[in-house]
Amino acid sequence: MSDTLEGQVYSEDRGAVRWLILDRHETRNGLSLPVVERLAALVDAAQADAAVRALVLFGAGGSYCSGLDLKGAYNLVATGGVAVDDGLALFQRLVFAIQRITKPTIAAVDGAAVGFGCDLALGCDLRIASARARIGSTFARIGLMPDGGGTLFLQQLVGRAKALELIYEARLLDADEALALGLFNKVWPQDGFEAAVQAYALSLASGPPLALAAAKRAVLGADGTLERTLALEGEGQRSLLRSADFLEGVQAFVQKRPADFRGR
Numbered sequence: 116m117s118d119t120l121e122g123q124v125y126s127e128d129r130g131a132v133r134w135l136i137l138d139r140h141e142t143r144n145g146l147s148l149p150v151v152e153r154l155a156a157l158v159d160a161a162q163a164d165a166a167v168r169a170l171v172l173f174g175a176g177g178s179y180c181s182g183l184d185l186k187g188a189y190n191l192v193a194t195g196g197v198a199v200d201d202g203l204a205l206f207q208r209l210v211f212a213i214q215r216i217t218k219p220t221i222a223a224v225d226g227a228a229v230g231f232g233c234d235l236a237l238g239c240d241l242r243i244a245s246a247r248a249r250i251g252s253t254f255a256r257i258g259l260m261p262d263g264g265g266t267l268f269l270q271q272l273v274g275r276a277k278a279l280e281l282i283y284e285a286r287l288l289d290a291d292e293a294l295a296l297g298l299f300n301k302v303w304p305q306d307g308f309e310a311a312v313q314a315y316a317l318s319l320a321s322g323p324p325l326a327l328a329a330a331k332r333a334v335l336g337a338d339g340t341l342e343r344t345l346a347l348e349g350e351g352q353r354s355l356l357r358s359a360d361f362l363e364g365v366q367a368f369v370q371k372r373p374a375d376f377r378g379r
Contacts, residue, residue, distance in 0.1 A: 123137070124138070124157070125138060129313055130317055131168040132320050143180075145185070146182065146232075155205070155212045170218055180229075219316075222235070224299070225245040226248060234261055237272070245303060251281070254285065323376040323378075359379040360376045
């Protein structure tokens, strides 16, 4: 499968892993409104496709995503070409799409992820970075605040005080600092980065899709209370115990072979 939007957004299936690739070199993969709308539609399409078992978001050309395409957005707002509320709604639709997909999502960060690009990475389940990656909630540099869920995602990952520090200072973190803070899950060498991410994503894609989806729902749906957490875990586990994947997992364990999970 290969879809394009004026050569700027690609959807590519690599086995059971779908890659969504930004390719806007002139803007360091900045986001126009049509690109945001297309990305949201592609995430929704990945959710609907049973053959897709994991999703990778990637920026080509040495940049992950520079956030909003400022020049284009300024011209639209200044000329009345788009209402601010309408533009925000498109960006929020993309954030909701990424949060709602039940399959593992990976932000493959090779280069800078700044502004909404930072939020886009933080909204994924996992962030794997190359050694040259950088990340920062840089909205304050242009008189704005995070608007892609960043105030929540940062707080969940690094705590309230550190989240506010990162937002106030609006600085870029290198890969090692981001890894130490927990913003990146892994940092791998730049050479062979795409292939390494693909191998890792395939390993997740071979896992039990029902179990991974149920665990993701519990993690994202918990409100910090044990009562809510146990309710979500119980709901998921009751369903999983009745699944064919559970029987396959037990049989594979007894027979000492890899399990063949089918999502049933």
